Amino acid sequence: MLRQIVLDTETTGLDPKLGHRVLEIAAVEIMDRRLTGQHFHRYIDPERASDEGALQVHGLTQDFLRGKPKFGDIVQELLDFISGAELIIHNAPFDTGFLNRELDLLNLKPLAEYCPQVIDTLVMARELHPGKRNSLDALCDRYGVDNTARTLHGALLDANLLAEVYLAVTRGQESFLMELEHTPQAAAGASRFIAGDVELTVISASAEELAAHERQLAAIDKASKGACVWRKLESDGSVDAGAAPSGAA
Numbered sequence: 173m174l175r176q177i178v179l180d181t182e183t184t185g186l187d188p189k190l191g192h193r194v195l196e197i198a199a200v201e202i203m204d205r206r207l208t209g210q211h212f213h214r215y216i217d218p219e220r221a222s223d224e225g226a227l228q229v230h231g232l233t234q235d236f237l238r239g240k241p242k243f244g245d246i247v248q249e250l251l252d253f254i255s256g257a258e259l260i261i262h263n264a265p266f267d268t269g270f271l272n273r274e275l276d277l278l279n280l281k282p283l284a285e286y287c288p289q290v291i292d293t294l295v296m297a298r299e300l301h302p303g304k305r306n307s308l309d310a311l312c313d314r315y316g317v318d319n320t321a322r323t324l325h326g327a328l329l330d331a332n333l334l335a336e337v338y339l340a341v342t343r344g345q346e347s348f349l350m351e352l353e354h355t356p357q358a359a360a361g362a363s364r365f366i367a368g369d370v371e372l373t374v375i376s377a378s379a380e381e382l383a384a385h386e387r388q389l390a391a392i393d394k395a396s397k398g399a400c401v402w403r404k405l406e407s408d409g410s411v412d413a414g415a416a417p418s419g420a421a
Contacts, residue, residue: 176202177257177287178335181267182230184222188273193218194243195232197271199254200329200335205342207335212253213328215240231324243274255286262308262334265291294337299340308333315340332403384385 178200185192195218203209215232222232261267269319270289272282284290295305300416304310310331312319317336377385 173204175257176260176291177254178202178260178338179254179267180331180334181270182325182327183270184218184220185226185228186223186266191279192223192226193220194270194271195222195237196230196276196363197250198331199247199250200259200331201253201257202329202335202339205339207339210332211328212250214246214250215236216243216246217241218243240317247275247278247280251286256334257287258289259283259287260290260291260293260334261336262292263294264290266357270379282319282324291338293334293341298343299394308337311341319419375376 173214180198181194182196182231183192183194192215195216197212197214197216201208215237219236219242222230222233250404254307268283275282293311294306297311300313309322311317312322312333315337316332317340321334322333
C-alpha cells in the first residue's frame with residue numbers, strides 16, 4: 173500500500189543558514205489516496221525569537237513556545253512517523269532545508285535517508301497552471317478546498333489543506349481502479365454491467381478534441397511522473413483514445 177505523508181513546518185525566519193529554527197511541525201498520513209486521520213503535530217521551543225515578518229505569518233510568540241520540547245526531544249517520534257513514506261510538501265526545498273539543518277545539529281542523517289521520495293506540490297502546480305498564482309491559498313480556491321479557517325499559517329491546518337489540494341489535483345488518475353481493486357463487489361458489478369445488452373452510441377472525437385485530450389494527458393502524465401492511468405489503459409488497449417460514449421464529459 174502506498175503511504176504518503178503531507179508535511180509542513182513553521183519557522184523563526186526564512187534561512188536556516190542564518191540560525192533560524194523550526195518551531196512547529198505537522199505531518200498528515202495518506203494511505204492509498206485516503207486520509208487516515210493519523211497525524212503528528214508538535215510545537216517546538218526554537219530557543220530564539222522569530223523575525224517580525226515570520227511572527228506576523230504564524231503568530232507563535234516566544235512566550236507561547238517557552239517550555240515546549242526542543243527539536244531533539246521530538247525528533248525520534250517524528251522520524252518513526254514519517255520514515256519510509258513518500259513526502260508531499262509545498263515548496264519542498266524550504267521545509268527540507270530547515271529539517272536537514274535540525275537533523276545536522278543533532279548529528280543525524282539527512283531527511284533523504286529516511287524519506288527518499290518527495291513530491292513538491294508547488295512545482296506540480298506551476299507545471300499545471302503556468303503563469304498563475306500557486307500559493308496554498310490560491311490552490312484551495314482553484315480546487316474548491318475550504319480554507320476559511322486559515323487566518324494565520326499553522327503547520328497542522330496547512331498540512332491538512334495541502335492534503336486535500338493534492339488529492340484534488342491528482343483525482344481521477346488512480347482512484348477509480350483502486351476502488352475496484354479494494355471492493356470485489358464493485359468490480360463484479362462493473363463486469364456485469366459491461367457484459368450486459370446495453371447498446372452505446374459511439375461518437376468519434378474530432379481532431380481538435382483529440383489534440384486537447386492529448387495535451388491534458390501529457391500534463392497529467394508529467395505531474396504524476398508517468399503514473400497517468402489513462403495512458404496505461406491506452407497502451408494495453410483497454411480504451412480507445414479516438415472514441416467516447418455518447419454523453420461522456
